[in-house]
Amino acid sequence: MEVCNFGYGRGTCDAFPSDSRSDAVRFTKLGDRTIYILEREYLPIRHGDVATLTGTLARQAEVFCEWAAR
DSSP states (O other): OOOOSSSOOTTTOTTSOTTOSOSEEEEEEETTEEEEEEEETTEEEEEEEGGGOOHHHHHHHHHHHHHHTO
16 A cells, blocks of 8 residues: 655655645754745755745644644
């Protein structure tokens, strides 16, 4: 069974959005900030503060922040 919930699902996961500009998103703590990094073909294409995210990415960032606070 192919699992496609951990980045780089393009071409292997039917649920991966075909129009997505990125292949994966990473979240990390940077001091007191939480940032995101969008990747395509293993290279960063955009980054910034999670406070600027909307939609699904904002929810993913929220879950990351909850997990990181443990």
